Amino acid sequence: MSEAQKQQQAPAVATARPTMRDALVEAAFRLFMERGFEQTTVDDIVALAGVGRRSFFRHFPSKEDVVFPDHEGSLAAMTAQLREADDDGDPVEQACAGARLVLQAYAANPAFSVQRYLLTRKVPNLRAYELSVVWRYERAIADHLRARYAARGDGALRADVIAAAVVAAHNHALRVWLRSGGEGDVEESVDRALDFVIDTYSEQRRPGPAEAADEEVVVVIAKRGAPMWRVVQGVESALEG
Numbered sequence: 001m002s003e004a005q006k007q008q009q010a011p012a013v014a015t016a017r018p019t020m021r022d023a024l025v026e027a028a029f030r031l032f033m034e035r036g037f038e039q040t041t042v043d044d045i046v047a048l049a050g051v052g053r054r055s056f057f058r059h060f061p062s063k064e065d066v067v068f069p070d071h072e073g074s075l076a077a078m079t080a081q082l083r084e085a086d087d088d089g090d091p092v093e094q095a096c097a098g099a100r101l102v103l104q105a106y107a108a109n110p111a112f113s114v115q116r117y118l119l120t121r122k123v124p125n126l127r128a129y130e131l132s133v134v135w136r137y138e139r140a141i142a143d144h145l146r147a148r149y150a151a152r153g154d155g156a157l158r159a160d161v162i163a164a165a166v167v168a169a170h171n172h173a174l175r176v177w178l179r180s181g182g183e184g185d186v187e188e189s190v191d192r193a194l195d196f197v198i199d200t201y202s203e204q205r206r207p208g209p210a211e212a213a214d215e216e217v218v219v220v221i222a223k224r225g226a227p228m229w230r231v232v233q234g235v236e237s238a239l240e241g
Contacts, residue, residue, distance in 0.1 A: 020049075020051060020055060020059065021059045021069065023049045023050070023051070024045060024046070024049050024051065024055075024056055024059060024060065024066060025066055025069050026049075027045050027046075027048040027049035028040070028045045028063075028066045028067070029067075029112070029115060029116075029119075030048065031044055031045060031048060032067075032119055033115065033119070036122075037063075037067075037119060037122070037123045037125075037126065038123070040063075041063075042056055042057075042063055045063075045066070064125065064126060064129045067116060067119065067120070067126055067129070068116075068129070068130065068133060070105040071105075071133045073105075074101070074102045074104075074105045075102075075133075075136055075137060075140065077101055078098040078099075078101050078102055078137065078140060078141075079140050081097065081098055081101055082094060082095070082098050082140065082141070082144040083144075085097075085144070087148075090198075090202055090204040091144070091145050091148040091149065091162075092145075092162060092166075092197065092198050092201050092202040092203075092204075093198055093202060093204075094144065095141045095144060095145060095162060095163065095166045096166055096194040096195075096197060096198055098140070098141055098144075098166075099137075099141070099166050099167070099169075099170040099190070099194060100187075100190065100191070100194065102137060102170070103170065103174065103186065103187065103190050106174060106186065107186050107187055110182035110186075111182065113178060113182065114178055114181055114182045117175075117178040117179075134167060134171065137167060138163050138164060138166075138167045139163075141162075141163040141166055141167070142159050142160050142162075142163035142164075143159075145158070145159035145162055145163055146159040158201075161201075162197070162201050165197045165200070165201065166194065166197055169190075169193035169194050169196060169197045170190055170193065170194065172193055173186065173189040173190040173192070173193040174186065174190060176189065177189060
């Protein structure tokens with residue numbers, strides 16, 4: 001086969017062109033890291049990106065929003081996933097699946113995620129902004145759980161506690177990964193953290209073989225009036241067997 005024929009049969013490789021939104025984020029972070037967040041203005045960002053102020057505010061309501069360009073999309077995707085969740089599914093597992101969806105934005109671009117983490121640690125206003133975003137994730141999860149536990153007397157309390165646990169577990173594993181500079185498998189770490197939440201709060205989780213063995217019921221028959229020491233002895237013998 002000739003070289004020309006090979007080129008004709010080779011599949012075309014699509015290369016995603018950076019969008020204006022991407023250019024604004026890249027320009028903003030370059031300036032934030034060089035000058036600092038407070039010292040960088042929107043005019044500085046649009047000048048470096050080669051666009052106008054109107055274009056910036058078409059994509060981002062404020063300078064803080066350009067630091068978290070993926071959160072609105074992640075929140076919308078998670079909310080939609082929870083809304084479409086099976087009514088017969090495990091609410092706790094569904095909440096954890098929502099948190100895993102949010103994680104994808106971090107795992108997709110480790111360098112950017114670490115860079116943002118370092119920036120937010122330096123700027124109190126960004127840390128406060130980030131906390132407000134995290135609160136919105138937690139509220140979305142809690143709303144889903146409240147609906148699922150509506151028939152329970154402790155439904156609202158249970159929903160809020162589990163939602164807080166899901167977010168805390170997710171953020172714990174995520175921050176450990178970010179502090180390490182993005183080393184290691186963050187998805188595996190978050191899975192372990194969220195599995196802990198499922199093991200703790202899920203009422204639908206089926207015990208594994210080892211747990212089933214631990215929960216084995218032992219029945220001991222004793223004569224009425226038998227001394228307690230003999231009953232205890234019978235229980236001990238049954239358990240040892």
